Amino acid sequence: MRRVLVANRGEIALRAIRVCRHLGLESVAVYSSADANSPHRWSADHAVCIGPPPPKSSYLNAGALIETAVALKCDAIYPGYGFLAENHAFAERSKQAGLTFIGPDSDAIASMGDKVAARQAAAAAGIPVVPGSEHGYTSAEPAKAASADIGFPLLLKASAGGGGRGMRVVERAEEFVAQFEQASAEALAAFGNAEVYLERFFPQVRHIEIQVFGDRHGNYVHLGERDCSVQRRHQKLVEEAPSPALDDATRRQMAEAAVALVRTLKYVNAGTVEFIYDPSSGKFFFIEMNTRIQVEHPVTEMVTGTDLVTEQFRVAAGERLSFGSSFANGRSAIEFRINAEDASRDFQPSPGTLKRWRPPTGREVRVDSHAYENYAVPPYYDSMLAKLIVSGSDRASCIETARSALARFQVSGVATTVPFHAHLLQQTEFDRAEIHTRWIERDFRMVIT
Structure with a gap:
C-alpha cells in the first residue's frame, strides 16, 4: 500500500488519515459539497469533492468512489463505519478495480449482512441463537403464520439491515400485520431489500x-x-x-x-x-x-x-x-x-x-x-x-x-x-x-x- 482513499467523513475519516500518516501512506479524502469545510478535507494529502450533499450522490456513490481511487492511483480504499462499510458489492468492486479493501472479504460481508444466513452460520458453529424464523419474509400473512411458533412479544428485523432500521417490536398478534408492513417498507427504503425475519423478543436484556x-x-x-x-x-x-x-x-x-x-x-x-x-x-x-x-x-x-x-x-x-x-x-x-x-x-x-x-x-x-x-x-x-x-x-x-x-x-x-x-x-x-x-x-x- 502506498496511497489510500478514505471513503468516509467525520471523525472516522480523520482517524484513518492519521493512521495513514503514521504508517507513511498518502491519504486521499473525499467530501461532499456540504462538507467543504470539514477537517478531513484539510487533513488529507489530497482531497476530491465526490458530489452534492445527499449521501446517495456522494458517500454512497460506489462508482464515483472507485473511479476516483483509480484515477488518483490509489492502492487501497478504507470504508470506516456506516455508508458503504458493509456493502459486499462495494468491497467486491474495489477488489475487481485492483484496490485493497481495508476490511473483510466481500463473501464474509455478504454472509453476515444477511441476518438469516448469519443466524444459520452461528447455529452451525454451535452458538446459541435467539429463537426465530428460519428465513425472511416479504409478505405479512406467511410471516404471521410463522409467528405462532415463536410467540409474542417478538421482534421484526430487516434481513439486510442494521442500525435499528426496519426493526419493530410486536407485542400482540393483532398488531403484527401493520407492524410488519411498516418494517418491510422501511427495510426496502433503507437497504433496497424488503425481507424481514422474526425473532423472539426479550424485554429486559x-x-x-x-x-x-x-x-x-x-x-x-x-x-x-x-x-x-x-x-x-x-x-x-x-x-x-x-x-x-x-x-x-x-x-x-x-x-x-x-x-x-x-x-x-x-x-x-x-x-x-x-x-x-x-x-x-x-x-x-x-x-x-x-x-x-x-x-x-x-x-x-x-x-x-x-x-x-x-x-x-x-x-x-x-x-x-x-x-x-x-x-x-x-x-x-x-x-x-x-x-x-x-x-x-x-x-x-x-x-x-x-x-x-x-x-x-x-x-x-x-x-x-x-x-x-x-x-x-x-x-x-x-x-x-x-x-x-x-x-x-x-x-x-x-x-x-x-x-x-x-x-x-x-x-x-x-x-x-x-x-x-x-x-x-x-x-x-x-x-x-x-x-x-x-x-x-x-x-x-x-x-x-
Missing part, C-alpha cells in the same frame, strides 16, 4: 458485543466485550468495557463463541459479534455480526492498549495480527456519543452552527471529533459530533471522570446530548448497572428536562 479480529495467516482472536445496553430505539448511546453485568465464566464463554464463528468464516480484519444477555437466566444468544470497525471501538482500545484502526491497515496489507486474544487489562472505559440532538424533545436532530465548542481535556479523557467552533452541522448525515471516552482503574472512577468531563464540555449553538449524559450519570440504576436495552424508553426519557 443487556446488549453485549465481542470485538474480534482475523488475519490471512489463520489467526483469530477476541479483545473482550463491550456493553452497549444504553440504547434508544435500538440506537446505541453509551458503551462500556468491561460489562458490569457479566461474570468471568459467561465472559469467557461468549468470547469463545465469537472466536468460533470467525474461525468458521475464516474471517479477516475487524468485526464485532453481537449477543443479547439475559441476566435473570444467565443465558446469552447470538443476534448478528457487524463486519466493520464499530463507532465504539475506542472503548476496547482504552482497556486493551491496542490500536484497532492501524491493525486494520496492517492486516489488509497481509501482515499477521500483532496481538492475541485478551480481555480488559484491569481498566475500565466508557464512551458517550455526543450527538446534535435534543433529548428533551425526543432526541430531535438539531443541525445548525456551533457557536461554542470546547471539549474537555484530561489524563483519562479522550475526545474523537471532527467538530470545531463555528462548524456548520449539516442535516444530511448522522448527527454524531464527537465521542467522549473516559477511562479509569474501575467503573466507579470512570463514572466520576465522566461527570467531571461532561460538566466541563462547553457547547452552544445546537442542542446536544451532553445534558442527557450528565443526567444519565445521576441515575442510581445506571450507577448500579441495573439497566436494560429498553430502559431509556420505558423508565428514563420522561424525566429529561
